[in-house]
Each structure stands twice: as structure tokens, then as C-alpha cells.
Amino acid sequence: MKNEYIPYPAIIESVREEGPETETFRIVFEDEGMMEGFGYQPGQFVQVSLLGVGEAPISIASSPHHRGFIELTIRGMGKLTRAINRLESGDKIYIRGPYGNIFPFEGVKGRDMYFIAGGIGLAPLKSMIDLVLARREEFGRVVLLYGARTPSGLCFKEEIKVWRELEGMEVRLIADIPEGGWTGRTGVVTELWEEAEPWRGGVAYICGPPTMMKCVVEKLIRTGFNKEDIYLTLERQMKCGIGKCGHCSIGGKFVCIDGPVFSAAGANIEKWGR
Amino acid sequence: MREGCVVEVGFSEPVARYLCPVTVAAVADRGRQGWVHRSTIDDINMNNRILLKRNINELLARSAEAREVYLPLEGPGGDVQFLPLQEPKELDNLNLNYDQLIIPPKNIGFPQLESLFEFKDGEINPTVPVPSRHILFGLRACDLKGILFVDDFFRKNFEDIYYRHRTEGRLTVVVGCTSPSPNCFCTSTSTGPFIEDGFDLQLVDLGERYLVEVGSENGERFIGEFEELFLDASKDEIHHSGEVKVTAAKAVTLKVDFKEAIRRLTEDDVPREIYEEIAERCIYCGGCLYVCPTCTCFNLFDDMKEGEGARFRNWDGCVFEGYTREASGYNPRRDKCSRAARRYEHKLKYDYQETGISGCVGCGRCLTSCPVNIGISNFIEQLTGLDSKQ
Ligand SMILES: Cc1cc2nc3c(=O)[nH]c(=O)nc-3n(C[C@H](O)[C@H](O)[C@H](O)COP(=O)(O)OP(=O)(O)OC[C@H]3O[C@@H](n4cnc5c(N)ncnc54)[C@H](O)[C@@H]3O)c2cc1C
Ligand code: SF4
Numbered sequence: 001m002k003n004e005y006i007p008y009p010a011i012i013e014s015v016r017e018e019g020p021e022t023e024t025f026r027i028v029f030e031d032e033g034m035m036e037g038f039g040y041q042p043g044q045f046v047q048v049s050l051l052g053v054g055e056a057p058i059s060i061a062s063s064p065h066h067r068g069f070i071e072l073t074i075r076g077m078g079k080l081t082r083a084i085n086r087l088e089s090g091d092k093i094y095i096r097g098p099y100g101n102i103f104p105f106e107g108v109k110g111r112d113m114y115f116i117a118g119g120i121g122l123a124p125l126k127s128m129i130d131l132v133l134a135r136r137e138e139f140g141r142v143v144l145l146y147g148a149r150t151p152s153g154l155c156f157k158e159e160i161k162v163w164r165e166l167e168g169m170e171v172r173l174i175a176d177i178p179e180g181g182w183t184g185r186t187g188v189v190t191e192l193w194e195e196a197e198p199w200r201g202g203v204a205y206i207c208g209p210p211t212m213m214k215c216v217v218e219k220l221i222r223t224g225f226n227k228e229d230i231y232l233t234l235e236r237q238m239k240c241g242i243g244k245c246g247h248c249s250i251g252g253k254f255v256c257i258d259g260p261v262f263s264a265a266g267a268n269i270e271k272w273g274r
Numbered sequence: 275m276r277e278g279c280v281v282e283v284g285f286s287e288p289v290a291r292y293l294c295p296v297t298v299a300a301v302a303d304r305g306r307q308g309w310v311h312r313s314t315i316d317d318i319n320m321n322n323r324i325l326l327k328r329n330i331n332e333l334l335a336r337s338a339e340a341r342e343v344y345l346p347l348e349g350p351g352g353d354v355q356f357l358p359l360q361e362p363k364e365l366d367n368l369n370l371n372y373d374q375l376i377i378p379p380k381n382i383g384f385p386q387l388e389s390l391f392e393f394k395d396g397e398i399n400p401t402v403p404v405p406s407r408h409i410l411f412g413l414r415a416c417d418l419k420g421i422l423f424v425d426d427f428f429r430k431n432f433e434d435i436y437y438r439h440r441t442e443g444r445l446t447v448v449v450g451c452t453s454p455s456p457n458c459f460c461t462s463t464s465t466g467p468f469i470e471d472g473f474d475l476q477l478v479d480l481g482e483r484y485l486v487e488v489g490s491e492n493g494e495r496f497i498g499e500f501e502e503l504f505l506d507a508s509k510d511e512i513h514h515s516g517e518v519k520v521t522a523a524k525a526v527t528l529k530v531d532f533k534e535a536i537r538r539l540t541e542d543d544v545p546r547e548i549y550e551e552i553a554e555r556c557i558y559c560g561g562c563l564y565v566c567p568t569c570t571c572f573n574l575f576d577d578m579k580e581g582e583g584a585r586f587r588n589w590d591g592c593v594f595e596g597y598t599r600e601a602s603g604y605n606p607r608r609d610k611c612s613r614a615a616r617r618y619e620h621k622l623k624y625d626y627q628e629t630g631i632s633g634c635v636g637c638g639r640c641l642t643s644c645p646v647n648i649g650i651s652n653f654i655e656q657l658t659g660l661d662s663k664q
């Protein structure tokens with residue numbers, strides 16, 4: 001029987017700065033066979049450790065069609081994430097997983113795809129965006145509405161530059177507080193609605209702070225989306241990642257194994273607290 | 275019907291479940307669980323045995339030669355704890371008539387603190403315990419129900435190898451309860467004072483002797499090992515054991531409307547004031563969670579000195595404010611009320627919805643341990659005594 005609590009050593013191959021205290025790490029398992037056999041889908045996360053510091057759930061930001069590495073984008077929020085942010089290429093890190101369920105992919109082909117993210121919340125969506133863009137012709141419109149508190153809080157600036165040039169991909173950005181010569185729009189992400197016209201329905205993928213997600217879900221429903229077509233990836237304090245420690249419970253479900261992806265129809269927003 | 279299968283015995287309704295020791299001839303088979311005619315009941319009980327009380331110490335001392343034996347041992351202050359037998363002398367402190375263990379025996383499979391792996395200079399060394407033969411002797415029915423519930427939880431989804439190894443090789447011997455504590459309400463939760471299945475052996479106190487019910491092959495094999503200490507049970511003794519069970523059930527005086535409570539919770543029919551009132555009184559010490567036979571939440575943390583250390587897990591609890599607090603400071607269960615409600619909803623609603631079995635086994639320990647007199651039983655009393663529509 002597998003011991004799910006044991007993480008595997010991996011090496012940081014490269015580090016890319018995304019913004020203040022936020023970096024993207026390209027990571028390769030030390031064991032080649034392990035790397036080769038590491039299969040995952042957009043929406044899933046891994047448990048990342050530094051021995052002696054701790055462990056935390058981090059979404060896989062890379063897309064599974066890129067093989068031989070995974071990428072994690074990590075914002076320094078506490079003990080472990082800040083310690084990871086101090087690491088450099090060549091340093092060792094420990095990974096177990098992948099865990100959690102996935103964004104629907106095959107079933108949504110041919111439809112318009114809306115990605116709506118706040119801050120570091122773009123990390124899990126990026127995996128899906130990359131995969132969709134790799135098979136661009138199989139989908140309708142691909143729209144990204146992305147906001148952050150400050151312009152520097154917007155991650156994946158390089159990818160965004162590339163995405164903006166792609167035909168059939170629309171990117172709209174917004175920042176709450178316009179710092180450092182920001183010439184883009186100011187406000188919250190739902191204020192980008194008109195820019196994303198025409199809303200013809202479709203499938204929406206959301207990740208961001210809890211209040212932002214609530215507002216976006218409500219707005220989407222008012223725009224005419226079915227609850228079943230709205231997917232959220234939820235954050236919760238997690239310890240085990242495998243449905244045992246209890247920390248990530250919502251009702252009778254565990255975000256780590258029954259989520260982190262929930263449809264707005266399945267996630268009773270009023271009861272998020274319980 | 276084969277030997278070794280479980281049959282329900284009864285007429286229009288099942289009255290009991292037995293492990294079938296013999297091939298039953300007269301069965302009106304209605305699907306998987308057959309109904310056995312009355313005439314076969316005596317056959318079924320044929321492998322009930324008798325253990326004289328004066329032979330108990332010998333049985334335990336001898337079984338301890340090849341296994342670890344956990345027993346209810348009375349400490350100098352009168353507290354009874356479930357501890358492994360270290361030396362035969364400790365058998366003097368054996369107390370099988372205890373009302374309740376302070377800490378339920380869940381800690382045998384799920385210790386309060388355990389190391390998951392050690393590490394040194396970047397090398398990880400798992401600290402998975404080696405399975406060992408052990409006996410849990412003198413369990414109460416409710417506590418075994420708790421253990422079986424926790425077994426299922428650790429087994430499903432990703433099976434927990436630490437729990438598995440700590441519980442593999444286990445033999446459970448229930449001593450049915452004839453001395454309930456005033457806070458016990460196991461007859462309301464159908465978890466005691468005697469257990470109907472899931473045990474290896476169950477002892478029924480007949481005075482000078484115990485009637486021994488065999489619940490599994492494992493139990494049968496154990497008896498076989500110490501054959502000379504067991505006698506055959508007579509029809510009278512079997513009959514007597516039935517009476518003891520009825521008397522024992524009557525001794526549990528605290529009754530709550532458990533079914534109604536589950537209905538109210540699963541239908542979200544709980545007045546918020548009940549939770550608010552509990553939330554105001556609770557001091558969030560977590561005592562109720564630690565003593566709950568089915569609470570299994572844990573925390574993970576690392577401890578390291580000079581490149582050497584270990585990752586541990588320790589018991590945690592949903593009433594603590596930090597339990598759900600995220601690194602950003604956001605806490606989905608920050609308010610006291612939702613933390614108070616979580617506990618009742620988990621045990622009486624979600625567990626029931628997810629598994630068909632409630633996580634409450636009616637032991638009453640939460641009430642006993644609570645410094646401000648909060649417990650599941652009085653929560654239910656309050657809930658079912660009130661009409662939410664008022
Ligand atoms: C499914 C999922 C995916 C995530 N993906 C990313 C990502 O791609 N990039 C990113 O920067 N962050 C992500 N997070 C958030 C990240 O896990 C937390 O910021 C991180 O756990 C904080 O740990 P810490 O030790 O630095 O903070 P501390 O405050 O020191 O936290 C101590 C411990 O509490 C727990 N904890 C605290 N906050 C959280 C939290 N928000 N979520 C989960 N556990 C928490 C962890 O076990 C952590 O080790 C994700 C969270 C979840 C649940
Ligand atoms: S034992 Fe009582 S005071 Fe302590 S957490 Fe439980 S309900 Fe609250």
C-alpha cells in the first residue's frame with residue numbers, strides 16, 4: 001500500500017519572478033521515472049514541502065501537455081511559502097500528489113470559455129488556459145478577465161503578453177489600486193463585464209479571493225449562465241490533501257478530494273462557512 | 275446458507291443478527307440476508323462458550339505471551355484507562371465493570387501524537403509502525419462502534435497506512451456494559467450496551483462466569499488456542515444472557531430522540547438560537563473532540579534541529595479558530611456559531627448523509643468532559659424539545 005504522506009525529492013530547475021513575493025518555479029523530480037509517470041490534469045494541486053518547515057497545497061500552473069516538469073506559482077503568505085520564495089534554481093523541494101479533482105475539459109469542447117481570476121488565483125486557471133490554447137480550434141471564444149489589488153499583483157505578465165497576441169484569445173486586466181504608472185482599468189473584475197461582450201453563455205472558470213468569487217458567480221448567473229457551467233476552485237486550509245485531516249471540510253465534503261473544483265450548482269455558496 | 279455468514283433472525287422484523295456457525299437448513303431466503311426460523315436459533319448459538327471469571331487472569335496472562343493485550347486498568351485515583359499489559363501483576367488492577375474509559379480507545383490506532391517520517395540531511399525515512407497481533411480486551415460496545423467507524427474512515431479514499439498497520443492483527447473482545455454512566459445514551463443511538471456485529475468476541479456477565487459470544491473466525495481461532503479455559507454454554511446460560519442484556523439496556527436511563535434529531539439536522543431544521551446559545555457558552559477548549567470516539571481531525575507539523583527532524587501528526591479539532599484560518603487571514607468558520615454548529619452537523623448530519631451511520635455513538639463523553647456542560651445529548655434534548663416553527 002502506498003504511503004501517501006511521503007513527499008518525493010525534486011529540484012528547482014528555474015525561478016521566474018512574477019511580482020512582489022511571487023515566483024514561478026519549474027520543478028523536476030529527482031527520479032526520472034517518477035517524473036515521466038507524473039500524470040495530472042488542470043485543476044489539480046500538489047503538496048509541497050520543505051523538510052523542517054512544513055507543507056502546503058499549491059496548484060499546478062503548468063499544462064499537462066508540457067512533459068518533463070511541473071510549474072508552481074507561489075505567493076509568500078506565511079511560513080512555508082516565504083521560505084520557498086527564498087529558494088533558487090538547483091535547490092531541493094519535496095512534492096507529493098497530484099491531488100484533487102479536475103476542470104471539465106472534454107465535455108466543454110466547442111463552447112465559449114471564460115476564465116475569471118483574482119491575484120494568485122490565475123495559477124490554477126493557467127494550467128487550463130494553456131491546455132485550451134494548445135487545442136485552440138476545438139473551442140469557441142477564449143476570454144480572460146483578470147484583476148488584482150495592485151498592478152504588480154497581476155501574475156504571468158509574460159504569458160499575458162503572448163496571449164494578447166493570439167488570435168481568438170481576449171485578455172482584459174484591471175487593478176483595484178492604480179500604482180506605478182498603471183494605464184489600464186481601475187476597479188474590480190466584475191467591472192470588466194462590458195468589455196467582454198458579447199456574453200453568449202458558455203463555461204466559466206473562476207479562482208480568486210472568496211468575496212470576488214461570490215460576486216462573479218452572482219454576476220454570471222445574472223448574465224444568464226447556468227450554475228452547472230460555472231466552475232470554481234476553492235481554497236481551504238489543508239493539511240493532508242487526502243481527505244483525512246478534516247481541515248478543508250465543507251459540509252460533508254472535503255475540498256482536497258471532492259474538490260478543489262466545484263460547480264456553482266454543487267457548491268452551496270451560502271454554506272461555504274460550514 | 276453457509277457457515278460463517280451473517281443472518282438476521284426474526285419473524286416479521288429482525289430481532290438480532292448472528293454469525294452463522296452451522297449450516298442452516300430451514301431458511302426462508304429473502305435476498306442476501308435470510309430470515310431464519312425460530313427452531314434454528316439454538317443451533318446458531320451453539321458455539322457460545324463459557325469463561326469462568328476465575329480463569330480470566332490466566333487467559334490474559336497467557337495471551338499476553340504472544341501478543342500485546344490492552345485492558346481497562348484502574349489507576350490509583352480510580353480512573354480507568356485502556357492500557358497495554360506490561361506485567362502480570364497489573365492484572366490486579368483489571369476493572370471490567372468500569373462505567374467509562376476517560377479517553378476512548380481510538381488512540382490505539384490513531385495516537386494523539388505520532389511521527390510520519392524522520393528526515394536527516396534531506397533523506398526521508400518513513401516511520402510506519404509494524405503490524406502486531408494485539409487484543410483489545412474489555413471494550414464497551416459503544417467504543418467498538420467508534421473504532422469500527424474510524425476504521426471505515428481511515429480505509430476509504432486514500433487508505434491511511436499508519437492506521438492500517440496499527441490496527442491490523444487486532445482482536446476485539448467486548449465486555450457488554452452493565453454499569454453505564456449517567457451520561458450514556460447508547461440505547462438511543464443503537465450502539466449498546468451490547469453490540470450485534472463487528473466484534474470478535476463478546477462477553478456477557480452472568481455473575482461467576484461470562485457467556486462468550488463468538489463474532490468472527492478470528493474470535494473462534496482465539497478460543498481454539500485456549501480451548502481448555504472455555505466450557506460449552508448451556509441453553510439456560512444462553513437464555514440468562516438474553517435477560518442480562520435486557521436488564522443492561524434498562525440501566526441506560528438517559529434517552530434522547532436520536533432519529534428525530536438526525537431528521538431535523540438533515541432537513542436543516544435547526545433553530546439558529548440553539549447554536550448561538552452553545553457558541554456563547556463554549557470556551558473552545560476542544561475537550562469534547564479529544565474524548566470523542568469518532569473525532570479524527572489532525573494537524574501536521576515539522577520539528578527540526580540541525581538538519582534532523584520529523585514530521586508529526588497530532589489531534590486537532592474543528593472548534594479551534596485556527597483550524598480553518600488561511601494564510602491570508604481569511605477564515606471561513608471564523609464566527610463562534612459556525613464552529614459550534616460544525617460539530618453537531620458533522621456528527622448528526624454529514625456523517626449520516628455520507629455513510630448512513632451517525633458519528634455519535636452515544637457514549638456521552640462530550641458532556642462528561644465539558645467544563646460548561648455542553649454535550650450532544652443535551653443538544654438533542656434541546657432540539658427535539660423545541661419546535662423550530664415557533
Ligand atoms: C487547492 C489549493 C491550491 C492552492 N494553490 C496555490 C498556488 O498555486 N499558489 C499559491 O501561492 N498559493 C496557493 N494556495 C494557497 C497556499 O496553500 C497557502 O498560501 C499556503 O498554504 C500558506 O502556507 P504557509 O505555510 O506559507 O502559511 P502559514 O500561514 O504559515 O500556514 C501554516 C499552514 O496552514 C495551512 N494553510 C494556511 N493557509 C492556507 C491556505 N490558504 N490554503 C491551504 N492551507 C493553508 C497550511 O497547511 C500551512 O502549511 C492554494 C491553496 C489550496 C487549498
Ligand atoms: S468541551 Fe465544552 S467548552 Fe470545550 S470545546 Fe467542547 S463544548 Fe466547548
Ligand code: FES
Nearest residue numbers: 241244245246256
Ligand atoms: S486537506 Fe486534509 S482532509 Fe482535506
